[in-house]
Amino acid sequence: MANEELRPLDEEQMDTAVDTEYGADQIQVLKGLEAVRKRPGMYIGSTGPKGLHHLVYEIVDNSVDEALAGYCSHIEVEILPGDVITVRDNGRGIPVDINEDEGLPAVTVVLTVLHAGGKFGGSGYKVSGGLHGVGSSVVNALSEWFEIEVSRQGHVYRQRFERGDVVTDLEVVGDTDGTGTFIRFKADPEIFTETTEYEYDVLARRLREQAFLNAGLSITLCDRRDEANVVREEFCYEGGIRSFVEYINESRGLTPVHDEVMHFSTVQGDKSAEVAISYNDGYNEIILSFANDVRTVDGGTHEQGFKTALTRVFNDYGKKFNLLKDGDKKLSGEDVREGLTAVISVKLTEAEFEGQTKGKLGNTEMAGVVSKMLYEKMMTYFEERPAVAKAIFNKALDASRAREAARKARDSARRKSALESNALPGKLADCTDKNPENTEIYIVEGDSAGGSAKEGRDRNIQAILPLWGKMLNVEKARVDKVIGNDKLTPVIMALGTGIGDDFDITKLRYHKVVIMADADVDGAHIRTLLLTFFFRYMRPLIEEGYVYIAQPPLYKISKGKKHVYAFSDEERDREIAELGGSCDIQRYKGLGEMDPQQLWETTMDPNYRTMLRVTMEDAMEADETFSILMGDKVEPRRLFIEKNAKYVENLDI
Ligand code: 0RA
Numbered sequence: 001m002a003n004e005e006l007r008p009l010d011e012e013q014m015d016t017a018v019d020t021e022y023g024a025d026q027i028q029v030l031k032g033l034e035a036v037r038k039r040p041g042m043y044i045g046s047t048g049p050k051g052l053h054h055l056v057y058e059i060v061d062n063s064v065d066e067a068l069a070g071y072c073s074h075i076e077v078e079i080l081p082g083d084v085i086t087v088r089d090n091g092r093g094i095p096v097d098i099n100e101d102e103g104l105p106a107v108t109v110v111l112t113v114l115h116a117g118g119k120f121g122g123s124g125y126k127v128s129g130g131l132h133g134v135g136s137s138v139v140n141a142l143s144e145w146f147e148i149e150v151s152r153q154g155h156v157y158r159q160r161f162e163r164g165d166v167v168t169d170l171e172v173v174g175d176t177d178g179t180g181t182f183i184r185f186k187a188d189p190e191i192f193t194e195t196t197e198y199e200y201d202v203l204a205r206r207l208r209e210q211a212f213l214n215a216g217l218s219i220t221l222c223d224r225r226d227e228a229n230v231v232r233e234e235f236c237y238e239g240g241i242r243s244f245v246e247y248i249n250e251s252r253g254l255t256p257v258h259d260e261v262m263h264f265s266t267v268q269g270d271k272s273a274e275v276a277i278s279y280n281d282g283y284n285e286i287i288l289s290f291a292n293d294v295r296t297v298d299g300g301t302h303e304q305g306f307k308t309a310l311t312r313v314f315n316d317y318g319k320k321f322n323l324l325k326d327g328d329k330k331l332s333g334e335d336v337r338e339g340l341t342a343v344i345s346v347k348l349t350e351a352e353f354e355g356q357t358k359g360k361l362g363n364t365e366m367a368g369v370v371s372k373m374l375y376e377k378m379m380t381y382f383e384e385r386p387a388v389a390k391a392i393f394n395k396a397l398d399a400s401r402a403r404e405a406a407r408k409a410r411d412s413a414r415r416k417s418a419l420e421s422n423a424l425p426g427k428l429a430d431c432t433d434k435n436p437e438n439t440e441i442y443i444v445e446g447d448s449a450g451g452s453a454k455e456g457r458d459r460n461i462q463a464i465l466p467l468w469g470k471m472l473n474v475e476k477a478r479v480d481k482v483i484g485n486d487k488l489t490p491v492i493m494a495l496g497t498g499i500g501d502d503f504d505i506t507k508l509r510y511h512k513v514v515i516m517a518d519a520d521v522d523g524a525h526i527r528t529l530l531l532t533f534f535f536r537y538m539r540p541l542i543e544e545g546y547v548y549i550a551q552p553p554l555y556k557i558s559k560g561k562k563h564v565y566a567f568s569d570e571e572r573d574r575e576i577a578e579l580g581g582s583c584d585i586q587r588y589k590g591l592g593e594m595d596p597q598q599l600w601e602t603t604m605d606p607n608y609r610t611m612l613r614v615t616m617e618d619a620m621e622a623d624e625t626f627s628i629l630m631g632d633k634v635e636p637r638r639l640f641i642e643k644n645a646k647y648v649e650n651l652d653i
Contacts, residue, residue, distance in 0.1 A: 032112075032113060032114040032137075033112060033114065033137065033140070033141040033164035033165075034141075034164075035114070036114065036137075036138050036141035036142065036164070037141050037142065037163065037164065037191065040142055040191050043138045043142075044058075044138060044142070047191055047192055047193065047194065048192075048194050048195075049194065049195055049199070049202075051192065052187055052192050052195065052196060052198065053198065053199070053202050053203060053206070055085070055139045055142065055143070055185070055187055056077065056085055056087070056198070056203055056206075057206055058135060058136060058138060058139050059085070059087045059136055059139055059183055059185075060075060060077060060087055060207065060210065060219075061293075062135065062136055062181075063075045063087060063089035063091060063181065064210055064214060064217070064293065066089060066091030066092065066181075067089075067091070067214055067217045068214065069091075071091045071092045072089045072090055072091035072092075072180075072217075073090060073216075073217065073218060074089065074090050074217075074218045074219075074220075075087065075088070075089045075217070075218070075219045075220075076088045076089075076219075076220045076222070077203065077207060077219065077220065077221050077222070078221075078222045078223075078224055079198050079200070079203070079221075079222070079223045079224065079225055080224050080225070081224065081225050081227075082186065082225075083186070083187065083196050083197055083198055083225070084184060084185070084186045085184070085185055085186075085187075085198070086182065086183065086184045087181075087182070087183045088180065088181070088182045088183075089180050089181050089182075090178070090179070090180040091179065091180055091181060092152065092179050092180075093150040093151050093152035093179045093180055093181050094106065094107040094110055094148070094150050094152075094181050095107065095152070096150055096152055096153070096157050096170060105157075105159075105170045107148060107150055107157070107159065107170060108159060108166065108170055110135075110136060110137065111136055111137050111140045111146070111148065111159075111161065112137055112140065112161075112164065112166065113137055114135075114137055114138070136183070137164075139185060140161050140164050140185070141163070141164035142164075142187065142188055142191050142192075143161070143163070143164075143185040143186055143187060143188055144162065144163065144186045144187070144188040144189065144190075145160065145161065145162045145163075145185065145186055146160070146161045146162075146164075146183070146184070146185040146186075147159070147160045147161075147183070147184045147185070148181070148182070148183050148184075149173070149181075149182040149183075150180075150181055150182075151176045151178050151179050151180045151181075151182075152179050154175055154176065154177075155172045155174070155175055155176065156172070156173050156174040156175065156176050157170050157171065157172055157173070158170070158171055158173045159171070163188060163190075200221070200223050200231060201643075203221055204221050204233060204235075207219045207221050207235055208235045208247075209244075209295075210235075210293060211235035211236055211237055212235075212237050212240060212241055212243060212244035212247070212343075213240070213241065213244075213290060213293045213345055214240070214293070215237060215238060215239065215240030215241075215243075216236070216237075216238055216240075217236065218234060218235070218236035219234070219235045219236070220232065220233065220234045220235070221233050221235070240274075240276075241263070241274060241275075241276040241343040241345055242261045242263045242276045244276060244288075244343045245261045245276040245277070245278050245341050245342065245343055246261060246278075248286060248288075248341050248343075249278060249280060249341055250636070251628070251636055251639075252286075252624065252627040252628060252631060252636060253627070253628065253631040253632060253633025253635065253636040253637070254280035254281075254282055254339075254341065254627075254631070255280055255281050255282075255632075256278050256279065256280050256281075257279050257280060257281055257339070257391050257392065257395060258278070258279060258388045258391055258392060259388075260388075261276050261277065261278045262275075262276065262277040262278065262378070262381060263275070263276045263277075264277075264373060264374060264377040264378060264381070265373070266369065266372075266373040266377075268369060270348065270349045271346070271347070271348045271365070271366070271369055272346065272347045272348075273302065273344070273345070273346045273347075273366070273369050273370045273373055274344075274345050274346075275306060275342060275343065275344045275345075275370070275373075275374060276342065276343045277340065277341075277342045277378075278340075278341050278342075279339050279340055279341075279392050279395060280339045280341060281339060281395075282339050282475065282476070282631075283338050283339060283399075283475075283476070283477065283478050284338075284339070284475065284536065284623075284627065285334075285337040285338065285339070285340045285536075286340065286341045286342070286623075287299075287303060287306070287337075287340070287342045287343075287344065288342070288343050288344070289302055289303045289306075289343075289344040289345075289346075289361070290343075290344065290345045290346070291345075291346050291347075291348065291351045291353070291361045291363075291366075292346075292347055292348065292351050293345075293347075294351075294353070295359070296353070296359055296360060296361050297357070297359040297615075297616040297617055297620065298355050298357070298359040298360035298543060298616055299360060299361070300354070300360040300361030300362060300366075301361050301362065301363055301364055301365075301366040301367040301370075302344055302346045302361050302366045302367070302369075302370050303344060303361075304367050305366060305367035305368060305369065305370035305371035305374070306342070306344050306370050306371070306374060307333055307337070308367070308371050309370065309371035309372075309373075309374035309375040309378070310333075310336050310337065310374065310378075311331065311332070311333050311336050312371075312375055313336075313374070313375055313378045313379055313382070314331045314335075314336045314393060314396055315330050315331055316379070317379065317382050317383075317389060317393065318331065318393060318397075321386075323390070323393055323394075323397070324397075328397070328400070329400060329404060331396050331397070331399075331400050332400065332403070332501065334399070334403065334500060334501055335396045335397075335399040335400040335403060336396045336399075338395065338396065338399040338478075339395060339399075344370065346361070346366055346369070346370065348363060348366065350363075351363060356545070357615065357616075359616060399478070402478050402480065403478070403479060403480075403501075405480075406478070406479055406480030406483070409480070410480075410483065423493060424493060424494060425465065425489070425490035425493045425494055426490075427450075427465060427466050427468070427490060428463060428464070428465050428490065428493075428494050429454045429457075429459075429463060429464040429465075430463045431457075431458075431459055431460060431461050431462055431463045432459060432460050433460050433461050436508055436509055436510055436511050437511050438461050438511075439461050439462070439463065439509070439510045439511065439512070440461060440462050440463070440510050440511070440512035440513075440514055441462075441463040441464075441465060441494060441495070441509070441510040441512070441513055441514065442457070442462060442463070442464050442465070442514045442516050442550065442604070443465050443467060443491060443513065443514065443515050443516065443530065444464060444465065444466050444467065444516045444517075444591070445466075445467050445516070445517045445518065445522070445523065445526045445591075446466070446467075446518075446590070446591065446592055447466055447468065448591075448592035449466075449516070449518075449590065449591035449592045449599075450464060450465075450466025451466075452591065452592065452594060452595060452596045452599045453466075453516065453591075453596075453599060453604065454596075455596035456595075456596030456597060456598075456599045456600035456604060457600065457604060458600075458604075458605075458606075462604065463494070463510060465490060465491065465494050467487060467490075467491075467526065468486075468487070470485075470486060470487060471487060471525075471529060472485040472487060472488055472529075473630045474529075474532060474533055474536060474626070474630075475626065475627060475630040475631055476630075479499065479500045479537070482499065482533070482537060483499070488533060491530070491533075494509065495508060495509060495510070495513065495538070495541075496508060496509040497538060497541070499537040499538055500537050503537070503538055503539075503540065505540045505541070505544065508541070508546065510546075511546055512546065512548055513534075513541065513546050513547050513548065514548045514549070514550050514611060515527055515530050515531075515547070515548070515549050515550065516550035516552070516591065516603065517550075517591075518552075518589075518590040518591055519552065519554060519588075520589070520590070523590075527549065527622070528622045528625050528626050528629070529626065531547070531614060531618065531619050531622035531623070532619075532622050532623045532626040534547055534614075534619065535619040535620065535622065535623045536623065542614055542615075542616055542619045543616060545613055545614075547613070547614040547619075548611040548612060548613055548614065549611065549612040549614060550603050550604070550609070550611055551567060551603065551609070551610050551611060551612060552588065552591055552594070552599075552602060552603045553565035553566060553567050553588060553602045553603070554566060554567060554568065554569075554572070554587065554588060555572045555585055555586065555587055555588065556585070556586040556588065556598075557572065557575050557576060557579065557583045557584070557585055557586075558583060558584040558585075558586070559579045559580075559582070559583045559584065562579065564579070565601075565602050567610075572585070591603075625640075628640045
């Protein structure tokens with residue numbers, strides 16, 4: 001990094017620098033954005049589809065900040081033909097007066113200086129959005145072209161950039177009564193080599209979330225790429241995160257056991273916290289947490305404070321009103337979160353995001369802010385509404401009793417049980433190395449694929465567990481049912497960790513848990529089931545990055561004695577072209593079609609294979625899909641299938 005920053009300017013940059021008569025400061029600027037183009041991943045995470053969509057979030061986040069500051073009520077996002085993005089807000093407009101330090105208009109500085117724009121400057125203008133709030137200069141640097149129009153002080157000002165370089169000075173192009181900021185940009189295909197095409201649903205999901213998190217803010221999304229089929233949605237929720245909880249319940253087909261979503265909030269100096277809570281008649285727990293409108297997939301202090309307080313509320317309320325009898329055990333965290341849907345949103349200056357993927361809030365003071373607020377306000381809420389409190393409390397008591405009964409049954413049966421700590425499932429072909437750090441387990445769907453995998457593997461470090469038996473609907477199951485299931489029990493036994501409250505990561509027998517399934521609908525189904533199961537009952541497995549998805553090839557391309565494998569249609573076409581056309585192409589319909597040697601070469605050999613590491617986001621998505629597909633309600637399922645028809649047409653549900 002340091003070396004690159006010291007590199008002299010190339011010719012083109014010298015031209016720009018000289019043309020526009022910028023001083024030393026501006027040269028510094030050009031070098032800053034050059035660093036962004038050199039290592040885009042460092043600034044937006046990746047140059048794949050995720051990074052591409054991130055560009056839009058960066059720009060929208062700034063407008064949301066303007067809304068948070070109280071000056072903007074509407075944000076309009078459009079996708080134009082050619083995947084050009086426009087973002088318009090009715091805020092104050094980015095200032096245009098000449099900045100003293102740089103000798104340039106403030107708006108130009110914001111768009112060309114890394115980290116400028118108040119986010120990091122401690123101007124008090126904004127609560128920092130963490131790693132991802134790196135701002136519009138990064139988007140500018142990664143755009144083939146980028147234009148801004150600011151309406152302010154009676155005029156419309158415009159400036160254009162290409163790949164981060166200034167190509168026109170800030171000019172007055174018209175007059176106006178209004179104020180606001182309008183940005184248009186085209187992602188640079190030189191950077192986003194995989195794709196520059198946006199997915200409407202991905203953008204919609206994030207914008208909807210931002211609208212929920214900022215009650216009353218209106219965000220519209222309009223897709224104009226197909227003139228004959230313009231799609232437009234407005235996201236605006238007066239109920240804020242309360243509406244968010246209602247939305248989650250509806251889209252997953254969950255039935256609440258009380259009428260009104262609970263909502264509690266507090267403001268303490270520069271910190272604020274709010275939570276929305278509802279209980280449904282299912283067994284799953286859904287908690288979404290945010291810090292400064294940024295999703296914290298790995299939780300952190302705010303989520304910890306929430307959980308601590310919730311458990312205390314139930315136990316103290318139960319004791320105080322004699323609902324918890326002397327013989328009853330204290331309610332556990334798992335008991336009081338059964339059937340819970342909750343959204344937690346905190347705002348604070350200088351948020352610290354921790355962990356590998358920066359998905360965990362680290363500010364210790366937020367635990368106390370959330371737990372104190374929730375404990376006091378939820379206690380009062382319960383005391384004022386005894387009927388509601390009782391319904392929710394009894395649900396938790398039910399959960400506790402069921403769990404206790406299951407535990408007793410398990411304990412007494414343990415000696416002869418298949419779940420006894422050292423027992424291994426009969427179908428497991430274990431590896432010889434017993435050091436978990438070296439070993440991997442392949443969980444394989446289908447007996448024939450399992451056979452190939454057993455023969456083809458490196459038996460020293462690779463264990464194979466073929467899956468068989470009936471699928472379990474974990475939506476409707478408590479822990480005791482999961483343990484009795486013939487499909488999941490072997491998985492629990494082979495991994496050795498136990499599940500739920502009993503989960504112990506130090507007992508994990510393999511540090512790579514690889515799901516290997518066909519690249520078809522049934523394969524997708526089994527992946528969804530396993531990820532949902534891990535997410536709900538063995539979450540640390542995913543948090544610590546132990547779970548992978550194997551990537552078998554889709555095609556074998558042969559010409560004469562030569563053969564290569566392709567993992568996508570694009571790769572197939574490229575390989576055919578490289579081999580000079582007229583090849584023999586075999587499409588693998590399933591893992592079972594590969595012989596042991598092929599399976600090893602393409603999918604299992606640690607030196608050549610690619611595997612996807614499962615993130616918390618992947619697992620949450622699987623959990624959501626699972627809820628929709630396996631839940632009671634027909635309507636959410638119908639909607640899902642309609643939207644995803646191309647993926648689920650063969651699914652018999
Ligand atoms: C700093 C100061 C002021 C406005 C903004 C930033 C601003 C930034 C963005 C980014 C997108 N939309 C925006 N809208 C406003 C205004 C200071 C003032 O008018 O006193």
